Amino acid sequence: MDIMAFIGSALLFAVFAAVVLFVLINMSSRLALAILFLAPVLLILLIPGISLPFLSYQHMLLAEGLVPINNYHILLMLWSTLIGLILYTEFLTWYIARGSSIRTKKPGISMSPGSSPFATFRENLSFAIEQAKKDLQKRN
Numbered sequence: 334m335d336i337m338a339f340i341g342s343a344l345l346f347a348v349f350a351a352v353v354l355f356v357l358i359n360m361s362s363r364l365a366l367a368i369l370f371l372a373p374v375l376l377i378l379l380i381p382g383i384s385l386p387f388l389s390y391q392h393m394l395l396a397e398g399l400v401p402i403n404n405y406h407i408l409l410m411l412w413s414t415l416i417g418l419i420l421y422t423e424f425l426t427w428y429i430a431r432g433s434s435i436r437t438k439k440p441g442i443s444m445s446p447g448s449s450p451f452a453t454f455r456e457n458l459s460f461a462i463e464q465a466k467k468d469l470q471k472r473n
Contacts, residue, residue, distance in 0.1 A: 346407055346411055369419075
């Protein structure tokens with residue numbers, strides 16, 4: 334019977350993680366974070382008779398019986414993993430958006446095809462030489 338409880342808990346946590354990841358990928362990271370926190374809290378508040386015994390179910394004992402592993406330990410591990418993923422995607426989207434704003438044209442700076450950040454070294458070098466020649470001609 335213990336193996337069935339473990340399989341049932343694992344399936345429930347896997348479905349919960351899949352729902353959060355689906356929302357994260359297809360909808361919004363903030364909504365995924367809200368679901369991640371609100372679903373277990375609401376279940377505990379709405380049906381405490383079922384959710385509290387489920388979370389306190391002991392799967393195993395480690396360190397010669399000193400450290401119990403309950404479902405809430407697994408939930409906390411799942412939370413920390415998914416929060417890390419959500420924060421990573423937030424940071425990555427911020428970094429990508431910040432990088433695209435850097436590459437846009439700024440006033441006073443000429444952005445020709447030769448000076449694009451994705452140009453080859455030779456194109457950038459020839460553009461710099463041309464700019465230096467123009468500057469020297471303006472001085473004379």
